[in-house]
Amino acid sequence: xxxxxxxxxxxxxxxxxxxxxxxxxxxxxxxxxxxxxxxxxxxxxxxxxxxxxxxxxxxxxxxxxxxxxxxxxxxxxxxxxxxxxxxxxxxxxxxxxxxxxxxxxxxxxxxxxxxxxxxxxxxxxxxxxxxxxxxxxxxxxxxxxxxxxxxxxxxxxxxxxxxxxxxxxxxxxxxxxxxxxxxxxxxxxxxxxxxxxxxxxxxxxxxxxxxxxxxxxxxxxxxxxxxxxxxxxxxxxxxxxxxxxxxxxxxxxxxxxxxxxxxxxxxxxxxxxxxxxxxxxxxxxxxxxxxxxxxxxxxxxxxxxxxxxxxxxxxxxxxxxxxxxxxxxxxxxxxxxxxxxxxxxxxxxxxxxxxxxxxxxxxxxxxxxxxxxxxxxxxxxxxxxxxxxxxxxxxxxxxxxxxxxxxxxxxxxxxxxxxxxxxxxxxxxxxxxxxxxxxxxxxxxxxxxxxxxxxxxxxxxxxxxxxxxxxxxxxxxxxxxxxxxxxxxxxxxxxxxxxxxx
Amino acid sequence: xxxxxxxxxxxxxxxxxxxxxxxxxxxxxxxxxxxxxxxxxxxxxxxxxxxxxxxxxxxxxxxxxxxxxxxxxxxxxxxxxxxxxxxxxxxxxxxxxxxxxxxxxxxxxxxxxxxxxxxxxxxxxxxxxxxxxxxxxxxxxxxxxxxxxx
Numbered sequence: 001x002x003x004x005x006x007x008x009x010x011x012x013x014x015x016x017x018x019x020x021x022x023x024x025x026x027x028x029x030x031x032x033x034x035x036x037x038x039x040x041x042x043x044x045x046x047x048x049x050x051x052x053x054x055x056x057x058x059x060x061x062x063x064x065x066x067x068x069x070x071x072x073x074x075x076x077x078x079x080x081x082x083x084x085x086x087x088x089x090x091x092x093x094x095x096x097x098x099x100x101x102x103x104x105x106x107x108x109x110x111x112x113x114x115x116x117x118x119x120x121x122x123x124x125x126x127x128x129x130x131x132x133x134x135x136x137x138x139x140x141x142x143x144x145x146x147x148x149x150x151x152x153x154x155x156x157x158x159x160x161x162x163x164x165x166x167x168x169x170x171x172x173x174x175x176x177x178x179x180x181x182x183x184x185x186x187x188x189x190x191x192x193x194x195x196x197x198x199x200x201x202x203x204x205x206x207x208x209x210x211x212x213x214x215x216x217x218x219x220x221x222x223x224x225x226x227x228x229x230x231x232x233x234x235x236x237x238x239x240x241x242x243x244x245x246x247x248x249x250x251x252x253x254x255x256x257x258x259x260x261x262x263x264x265x266x267x268x269x270x271x272x273x274x275x276x277x278x279x280x281x282x283x284x285x286x287x288x289x290x291x292x293x294x295x296x297x298x299x300x301x302x303x304x305x306x307x308x309x310x311x312x313x314x315x316x317x318x319x320x321x322x323x324x325x326x327x328x329x330x331x332x333x334x335x336x337x338x339x340x341x342x343x344x345x346x347x348x349x350x351x352x353x354x355x356x357x358x359x360x361x362x363x364x365x366x367x368x369x370x371x372x373x374x375x376x377x378x379x380x381x382x383x384x385x386x387x388x389x390x391x392x393x394x395x396x397x398x399x400x401x402x403x404x405x406x407x408x409x410x411x412x413x414x415x416x417x418x419x420x421x422x423x424x425x426x427x428x429x430x431x432x433x434x435x436x437x438x439x440x441x442x443x444x445x446x447x448x449x450x451x452x453x454x455x456x457x458x459x460x461x462x463x464x465x466x467x468x469x470x471x472x473x474x475x476x477x478x479x480x481x482x483x484x485x486x487x488x489x490x491x492x493x494x495x496x497x498x499x500x501x502x
Numbered sequence: 503x504x505x506x507x508x509x510x511x512x513x514x515x516x517x518x519x520x521x522x523x524x525x526x527x528x529x530x531x532x533x534x535x536x537x538x539x540x541x542x543x544x545x546x547x548x549x550x551x552x553x554x555x556x557x558x559x560x561x562x563x564x565x566x567x568x569x570x571x572x573x574x575x576x577x578x579x580x581x582x583x584x585x586x587x588x589x590x591x592x593x594x595x596x597x598x599x600x601x602x603x604x605x606x607x608x609x610x611x612x613x614x615x616x617x618x619x620x621x622x623x624x625x626x627x628x629x630x631x632x633x634x635x636x637x638x639x640x641x642x643x644x645x646x647x648x649x650x651x652x
Contacts, residue, residue, distance in 0.1 A: 223577030
């Protein structure tokens with residue numbers, strides 16, 4: 001069978017000693033930094049990205065993927081133990097997870113999260129292996145018009161999923177696209193928006209922007225709410241769930257995996273939508289729905305499974321189309337470009353070892369997570385307890401040195417500070433950083449595809465609706481945008497966020 | 503009367519960036535739809551952003567919205583300034599001075615700031631960074647910079 005031979009090739013690549021080692025290091029560092037309160041996966045990856053630039057491409061991407069699951073898993077741990085979600089996708093985990101922890105059942109909650117994540121990770125790894133190649137084959141037929149429309153769809157999806165005002169989310173996307181254009185124009189060699197600053201000729205690095213908006217911006221936000229932060233750690237007794245717990249977990253994990261995998265493929269959504277949807281569905285179908293919000297293990301298992309499944313399947317659009325669907329995969333695209341790999345449908349055929357190696361390493365990374373979790377939980381707990389006033393100056397130090405090391409220039413440090421302040425101001429005014437970062441990375445690509453599409457169509461802008469695939473993608477984007485404007489949906493959108501935050 | 507401060511200020515920011523993009527892009531060649539010049543896409547985006555900004559400002563006078571809420575001025579200023587100062591002095595003074603400066607100034611932004619643990623942390627982190635980043639990863643920064651004769 002072809003699938004098996006592909007997976008064998010992947011295993012060969014992923015199971016070399018060096019790759020296993022860096023996968024482990026990635027998962028370990030990701031978890032360690034992810035458990036620190038107030039540091040989500042995006043900031044974690046941005047901080048650790050410079051470290052991976054010295055590695056060969058396959059190893060670097062394997063390590064990055066490991067950092068991603070690690071930080072996500074670390075975020076779940078923080079959600080359960082101290083009620084502080086590191087990112088939007090783990091917000092729902094706090095609802096029942098923290099309640100369980102307060103009742104002294106932190107152990108089973110963590111186990112539910114680990115088992116759910118591992119199962120979902122395994123299933124979705126096979127999904128990527130099965131659906132990746134056919135999707136890439138379709139994508140190989142894509143022309144520039146299709147790619148342009150696909151990016152529009154991805155950006156619209158990120159707008160729809162952003163919290164707060166729709167208008168501001170669109171504004172953030174356009175602003176991100178514009179900022180992404182800073183630097184030398186590839187076609188004409190013109191230096192755009194550089195103000196004569198030599199360091200801007202290559203544009204602003206996406207790591208700089210990500211560290212600024214997600215690292216520094218988040219620190220400033222946390223300092224604002226400092227008084228409200230209360231880190232109350234609960235005692236962990238008995239890690240292993242009871243037989244009863246296991247029985248109650250099975251169905252929610254299965255449902256969560258299906259929901260999460262399906263929604264994760266949608267560009268722009270990543271794992272956020274999946275965990276929210278899985279939780280609300282579980283709340284409706286579960287026999288124990290009365291317990292939800294008061295420490296139901298189903299309320300931890302389902303969204304955690306969905307979360308991880310979505311995180312994995314969001315690699316499908318990334319690896320087959322080259323389109324990032326959330327800030328994390330946007331960072332991965334950036335990393336691939338740094339390593340000289342143009343993400344897109346040709347990666348599978350031209351670099352099969354990279355593609356399959358990464359997929360198999362995802363499964364191995366998930367295995368590491370489960371193994372790592374049990375012996376090291378005590379260490380994670382101690383890391384969570386580091387008071388924030390000692391934590392954030394350290395984060396600043398790593399960000400500052402990390403961003404300097406990218407190109408050995410102080411300018412990146414200044415830009416990081418600038419984006420930190422800008423990110424804080426805009427988020428204060430209701431603009432979310434995630435769609436902006438996505439747009440920032442897509443900006444130059446979109447311009448390039450727009451140019452090619454218009455060149456091929458001899459300047460006819462209708463080409464985007466005349467080609468069937470492109471038209472379908474645009475129709476989907478329009479549909480998604482309209483769904484927010486329809487009262488019923490917009491109400492659910494608000495409720496989903498309120499439920500998450502409240 | 504502004505009834506939605508968030509809409510109003512965000513709108514102004516969008517108008518600023520949108521119109522700056524259009525104005526600056528006037529220096530570049532526009533090209534045609536078939537062969538787009540470097541000004542084409544930025545001008546479209548700038549126009550879009552400008553329009554969004556104008557709508558947002560108009561909306562702020564019509565539809566009421568929540569207040570912005572207190573700014574973390576102290577945190578914002580100290581975090582930003584400490585990072586910028588670090589960038590400014592790190593080559594000249596060296597890591598041994600620039601890092602503790604970054605740590606102490608930024609830590610001062612916390613309401614729970616105390617001198618003694620902050621100084622201990624500054625010393626520990628600086629030594630850690632010197633060994634890991636400078637010696638280990640070979641990042642080209644001086645420990646004691648030329649301004650101090652290092």
